[in-house]
Amino acid sequence: MSKFSRAIRDHAVPLALIAPSILVILVVVLLPLMFSFYTSFTNYRLIRPDTLWDWIGLRNYQRLLADWDFWVAFGRTILFLTVALNLELLFGLGLALLVNKITWGQRTLRTIMMFPMMFSPILVGFQFKYVFNDTIGLVNNALQSLGLTEFAIPFLVDRWLAFFSISFAEIWMSTSIFAILILAGLFAMPKDPIEAARVDGCSNWQVFRHITLPFLMPFIFIAMTIRSLDVARAYDVVDVMTGGGPAQRTELLWTLIARTAYDDARMGRANAMAYASILLSIFFTWYFFRKLMDARKHLGAF
Amino acid sequence: MPTRTKTVLIWLLTFTVMLIICMPGLWIILSAFRTNGEILTKPAIWIPQNLTLDNFRAIFGFGENVIGVPVSSYFRNSLVISVTSTFLALLIGMTGGYAFARYQFPGKSSTFLWLMLSRTVPGIALSLPIFIIWSRLGIIDTKFGVILVYTAINVPFTVWLTEGFFRQVPNDLNEAAQIDGCTRWQAFWKIEFPLAKSGIASAGIFAFLTSWNEYALASQLTRSTDSKTLPVGLMDFTAQFTIDWAGMCAMAVIIIIPALILTFLVQKHLIAGLTFGGVKG
Amino acid sequence: MAEVKLTNVVKRYGSVEVVHGIDLEIAHNEFVVLVGPSGCGKSTTLRMIAGLEEISDGEIKIGETVVNNLPPRKRNISMVFQNYALYPHMTVSENLGFSLKIAGKSGAEISAAVANAAEILGLGDLLERTPAELSGGQRQRVAMGRAIVRHPDVFLFDEPLSNLDAKLRTQMRVEIKKLHQKIKTTIVYVTHDQVEAMTLADRIVIMKDGHIVQVGTPLDVFERPVDTFVAAFIGSPPMNLINGHIEADHVVFSDGNRLPVPPDFTGKLADGRQVVFGFRADVLMPKGHTLAESGVVTDLDLKIDFAEPLGSESILLSTLGGKEIQARMHNPRPVNEGEVLTCELHLEKCHIFDASSTKNLRE
Numbered sequence: 004m005s006k007f008s009r010a011i012r013d014h015a016v017p018l019a020l021i022a023p024s025i026l027v028i029l030v031v032v033l034l035p036l037m038f039s040f041y042t043s044f045t046n047y048r049l050i051r052p053d054t055l056w057d058w059i060g061l062r063n064y065q066r067l068l069a070d071w072d073f074w075v076a077f078g079r080t081i082l083f084l085t086v087a088l089n090l091e092l093l094f095g096l097g098l099a100l101l102v103n104k105i106t107w108g109q110r111t112l113r114t115i116m117m118f119p120m121m122f123s124p125i126l127v128g129f130q131f132k133y134v135f136n137d138t139i140g141l142v143n144n145a146l147q148s149l150g151l152t153e154f155a156i157p158f159l160v161d162r163w164l165a166f167f168s169i170s171f172a173e174i175w176m177s178t179s180i181f182a183i184l185i186l187a188g189l190f191a192m193p194k195d196p197i198e199a200a201r202v203d204g205c206s207n208w209q210v211f212r213h214i215t216l217p218f219l220m221p222f223i224f225i226a227m228t229i230r231s232l233d234v235a236r237a238y239d240v241v242d243v244m245t246g247g248g249p250a251q252r253t254e255l256l257w258t259l260i261a262r263t264a265y266d267d268a269r270m271g272r273a274n275a276m277a278y279a280s281i282l283l284s285i286f287f288t289w290y291f292f293r294k295l296m297d298a299r300k301h302l303g304a305f
Numbered sequence: 306m307p308t309r310t311k312t313v314l315i316w317l318l319t320f321t322v323m324l325i326i327c328m329p330g331l332w333i334i335l336s337a338f339r340t341n342g343e344i345l346t347k348p349a350i351w352i353p354q355n356l357t358l359d360n361f362r363a364i365f366g367f368g369e370n371v372i373g374v375p376v377s378s379y380f381r382n383s384l385v386i387s388v389t390s391t392f393l394a395l396l397i398g399m400t401g402g403y404a405f406a407r408y409q410f411p412g413k414s415s416t417f418l419w420l421m422l423s424r425t426v427p428g429i430a431l432s433l434p435i436f437i438i439w440s441r442l443g444i445i446d447t448k449f450g451v452i453l454v455y456t457a458i459n460v461p462f463t464v465w466l467t468e469g470f471f472r473q474v475p476n477d478l479n480e481a482a483q484i485d486g487c488t489r490w491q492a493f494w495k496i497e498f499p500l501a502k503s504g505i506a507s508a509g510i511f512a513f514l515t516s517w518n519e520y521a522l523a524s525q526l527t528r529s530t531d532s533k534t535l536p537v538g539l540m541d542f543t544a545q546f547t548i549d550w551a552g553m554c555a556m557a558v559i560i561i562i563p564a565l566i567l568t569f570l571v572q573k574h575l576i577a578g579l580t581f582g583g584v585k586g
Numbered sequence: 587m588a589e590v591k592l593t594n595v596v597k598r599y600g601s602v603e604v605v606h607g608i609d610l611e612i613a614h615n616e617f618v619v620l621v622g623p624s625g626c627g628k629s630t631t632l633r634m635i636a637g638l639e640e641i642s643d644g645e646i647k648i649g650e651t652v653v654n655n656l657p658p659r660k661r662n663i664s665m666v667f668q669n670y671a672l673y674p675h676m677t678v679s680e681n682l683g684f685s686l687k688i689a690g691k692s693g694a695e696i697s698a699a700v701a702n703a704a705e706i707l708g709l710g711d712l713l714e715r716t717p718a719e720l721s722g723g724q725r726q727r728v729a730m731g732r733a734i735v736r737h738p739d740v741f742l743f744d745e746p747l748s749n750l751d752a753k754l755r756t757q758m759r760v761e762i763k764k765l766h767q768k769i770k771t772t773i774v775y776v777t778h779d780q781v782e783a784m785t786l787a788d789r790i791v792i793m794k795d796g797h798i799v800q801v802g803t804p805l806d807v808f809e810r811p812v813d814t815f816v817a818a819f820i821g822s823p824p825m826n827l828i829n830g831h832i833e834a835d836h837v838v839f840s841d842g843n844r845l846p847v848p849p850d851f852t853g854k855l856a857d858g859r860q861v862v863f864g865f866r867a868d869v870l871m872p873k874g875h876t877l878a879e880s881g882v883v884t885d886l887d888l889k890i891d892f893a894e895p896l897g898s899e900s901i902l903l904s905t906l907g908g909k910e911i912q913a914r915m916h917n918p919r920p921v922n923e924g925e926v927l928t929c930e931l932h933l934e935k936c937h938i939f940d941a942s943s944t945k946n947l948r949e
Contacts, residue, residue, distance in 0.1 A: 010411055017408035024401035024420065024460050031457030032423045032431065039434035049437075098322060104315055114572065115323055118330065121568040123518030125536040126557050130329045133336070133550065139344055141332050148351070175325070235427030239520040243540065257429045257521075264433050265525065277430035284425040477671035480638050483658040484665045485685035485732070495688075499675050 036281075043274035050268050063275040072251065073259065073276065080256040080283070083166070084234055087173045091230070092223065094174065095181020102182070103189045113186065119179050124236045128243035131172040135159055135244075159245055162252045169253055172240050181226045188222030189215075224295035231287035235280065256280050330561070337361070337554040344550050360555035376556055378530045379538035386448055386534060387516040390455035394512045397456065398463025399505060403493070405464065406471035407479070417464075424461040428521030431458075436525050446528045454522055459512040466511065470504030471497065507571035514564055535560045588649035588662075588739035588772055589614045590635060596643035597630050597796075605630055606796045607644065612789075617766050617773045621783040622793035623819070629744060631793070632776045636742050637661050648739060659688075664733035665742040669749065670725045672717040678728050679704075679713040685736045703731040706768060707761075723754045730762070734769055743775040747782065759785055780820050784808070792816050809935075814944040817864050817937065825864050828907040829941060832859045837938070839863075839907025848933045849882050851947070860941035867901060869932040870913040877916055882933045888913065893921040902927070 011018060043064070046057040067073050102112050119127070134141045135158035146152045158168045192215065200210045238257035241247060247258035254262075257280060264273030336344055338356040364376040404410075405417060435454060436445065444450035474497050482492035498505075520536040527533045535556070542553045590612040597605035605627040612618045620628040633639040635646060637658035646653050653661050664685070672681050682703055683696040691699075704710050707727045717725055726746065733741060743762075747755045763786055766773055777783055783790050784804045792799045792807060792815075800812045811817035817825040830837040832855045836844045845863065847855060855861070870886070871877070892903040893915070900918035904911055913929055921927070938947045 014408070014410040017404040017410045020404035020408075021401045021416065023397040024464055025416070027397055027453075027457045027460055028420060028423050031435070031454055032426060035431065035434035035438055036426065038438060039430075042434070042437070101315065101319055101322070105319060112319065112323065114569065115326060117568060117572055118326055121514065121561070121564040122330070123520065123536050123560060123564070125518070125520040125539060126560055129539060129553060129557060130333055133333065133554070134329050138347070139550065141329070144351075175329070179326075232421075232425050235429060235521070238427065238429050239536075242520075242524075243543070257427055260429050260433070261525075264436075270433060270437065274433055277427075277433055280427050280430050281425070284427055285422060288422065288425045475669060475671065477667045477669055478673060480636075480658070481665065481667060481671035481673075481732075482684075483638070484636060484663060486659040486688040486736075488657070488659065491688065496673055 039274040045271045047271040076254045076259040091178045094178045098182040099185035124239035127176045128240040132244045165253045184226040188219045220298040227291035337558045341551045360551045374541045383534040390452045391513040393456040394459035395509045398460045401464040402467030405468040420461045432525040455516040466508035470501040474500045510567045510571045591647040594644035598642040617788045619775045619783040619787035620791045626793040627796040628776045663740045664738040666729045666746045668745040670729040703735045707731045741773045823912045826911040827864045837863045862939040864937040867912040867914045869935040872927040875915045883930045
């Protein structure tokens with residue numbers, strides 16, 4: 004007690020300054036999460052408020068483990084994130100290196116690169132719903148006008164094409180975060196090591212592989228960390244593009260949560276799923292944050 | 306490969322990439338000025354025959370084509386909610402960011418980490434308990450309810466960004482000001498705040514954009530014309546049997562324009578803030 | 587108009603004590619330099635005087651006021667920071683006038699004071715520039731200008747010259763000394779550079795590990811170091827210090843060489859006592875290359891390992907008692923590696939330190 008109150012007294016100013024931040028997070032994030040943790044052990048249904056007290060222990064979680072739809076959506080989410088994050092990194096790196104090569108008009112290109120970042124995810128979803136539409140979509144119109152296909156291609160209906168379409172939207176939206184941060188890394192990079200490596204007889208590829216890439220790693224991990232903070236933004240994109248349909252063909256964990264909670268009104272069960280999604284997000288963020296710290300330590304005091 | 310061919314290749318590649326980035330957006334903007342009839346025509350009409358402002362008139366309730374989507378109310382709601390929550394998040398986040406940048410206190414790094422982790426909670430997962438609690442408190446479907454949530458989701462990132470910007474202002478300056486006769490408060494307002502101002506502004510704009518663009522939470526926490534935001538309102542169009550593509554495109558343009566302007570204003574600071582905070586621990 | 591008095595001042599961070607009860611009295615208008623290796627507590631002490639660090643125990647008085655709990659702004663002090671701490675968003679004249687503006691002085695008063703400070707430091711042409719447009723030396727001058735504008739009771743300098751190149755440092759050192767003669771204010775100056783300390787100070791305070799080791803005028807600490815730490819820290823090149831033991835009024839080194847003890851120690855040191863024999867390069871000179879000086883002299887044959895010609899003199903490096911030692915050669919001639927020179931050692935200026943306590947046995 005005395006040690007605690009003494010710590011408070013010695014650090015009264017900073018503690019008072021961070022108190023509002025803590026308080027608002029406590030009220031809007033932490034307490035609701037504790038509440039939803041509780042409801043995940045009940046049979047709570049929105050339409051029957053008294054079911055909030057209907058304690059059913061681990062049954063929601065047990066059902067979840069046996070729920071084929073959940074596992075399909077979960078697996079699809081993992082696949083979706085793996086594909087999207089890897090391609091975003093790859094394209095982002097390529098784009099950054101490309102823009103870095105260009106000297107004339109580079110500022111304009113950088114500004115254009117930020118374009119997708121300012122789009123609301125819901126707009127990105129709408130945009131690609133429009134572009135990939137089978138009757139009036141830009142892509143189908145173009146393919147038909149060029150005579151490449153006679154029939155409309157069902158981009159948002161076919162199982163794999165729909166997966167491709169939502170992945171495309173997601174990658175379109177987030178590649179620029181990687182490109183911009185990696186470009187910032189390229190700008191910050193000292194020239195000496197590259198020149199030294201050239202003198203030591205490295206080829207362009209070797210310079211990239213052994214000098215440039217290791218230097219860029221922290222920037223890549225920052226991008227990954229920032230990116231993994233809101234992987235769940237994909238919900239907005241998918242919700243407007245396909246709504247998880249048709250027939251759950253593009254169902255991701257997040258759309259399944261929304262459907263279970265608000266359409267089926269099974270709050271308790273949805274909360275159990277929500278915890279799976281929270282753990283997933285935290286896992287991604289924590290993983291890349293660790294990588295970032297390691298990379299920073301590795302590069303030392305630059 | 307000759308340098309010339311290489312240059313041409315690089316430019317060609319860049320052009321293609323930029324086309325992929327720009328094309329969908331440009332297509333929407335173009336469509337916003339076309340009629341639904343032209344959009345739906347088969348085979349596709351590539352060169353617009355007549356451009357019109359009718360879609361914008363319609364979504365704001367002027368002209369003969371009245372649509373059931375009250376875009377002007379949504380616009381007002383979005384503006385009120387985004388501005389208020391940005392202001393609050395900035396006030397709270399800046400205070401916290403300053404504390405993290407300038408003071409040592411027990412549990413500092415773990416507090417910072419937890420603050421950041423709170424940002425990872427998916428909006429849709431967070432919406433469930435908030436939906437229930439806000440309903441009980443009677444603040445569901447109100448602007449206040451949404452403002453409160455947006456303030457909270459913006460605080461961690463504002464703390465992170467402002468902390469970085471305050472850390473770039475050497476502590477010497479604050480001490481020099483105190484020796485020059487300032488109180489701690491004067492030293493902050495006269496020296497540290499002006500120097501971190503542009504960074505703080507970009508943190509604010511970032512918070513504004515997050516609120517302006519948010520969908521997952523707002524889609525569950527708002528129901529009526531009095532509280533729905535633009536992104537949620539966009540979905541009104543899809544609820545109808547036939548989609549009014551031109552109207553949706555016009556609304557999309559309304560959503561994107563403020564975001565576009567603000568992002569241009571802060572792009573430099575934003576990148577600096579993100580990389581600085583992350584790399585130079 | 588103020589003296590500064592520190593009584594048993596202690597600084598603790600949590601449970602770690604970094605300054606252990608310092609006592610120090612600084613007279614009015616005195617220029618005192620706190621010097622010591624990094625981590626010795628000198629900067630912390632200065633910052634406690636400034637009020638930027640709270641003191642954990644003891645008392646600090648400026649003039650007649652106990653300032654322990656006064657914030658910096660109420661102490662009427664000013665400070666020049668290592669990185670100058672100029673306000674980057676203000677012009678030079680705004681930087682200079684900032685403290686007066688905060689104090690609520692009128693515009694006319696401020697511009698007069700700024701003009702005066704600019705005059706003293708030769709900043710006239712720079713008043714409308716921002717700090718980013720200034721060179722290192724100019725920034726340094728503005729920082730000093732900002733400090734003198736408000737006529738403080740005490741002037742604090744925190745390693746102000748460490749960011750300048752060697753030539754500019756020498757030049758600014760002279761300017762600081764001149765400034766002190768002009769404005770006559772109590773100055774507390776922190777540095778890790780003993781040359782700065784020697785050239786600037788009225789009195790030097792040598793600190794180590796949070797303690798004051800010695801306080802004295804530059805000549806005092808140079809000629810009468812209280813222990814081997816001060817002996818090695820002050821003076822360039824540092825004092826030669828060689829371990830040995832006493833045998834019949836001689837110090838015997840590990841390599842068998844022996845030197846007589848200084849005359850005032852004759853008969854006072856017990857045989858077998860472990861000591862450190864210390865002398866400066868200035869008192870060991872090759873025969874024929876000495877300065878005319880009388881006194882008790884002993885001869886010593888040294889095999890020269892290396893010579894560093896400096897023009898008017900050379901520093902000779904040799905080995906004695908297993909330690910590298912340095913001698914000074916006036917009116918130098920070329921010396922070959924391995925050449926043996928007979929040198930004169932002025933015994934009266936040699937020191938004997940206790941091997942375990944490291945204290946100078948002459949005090």
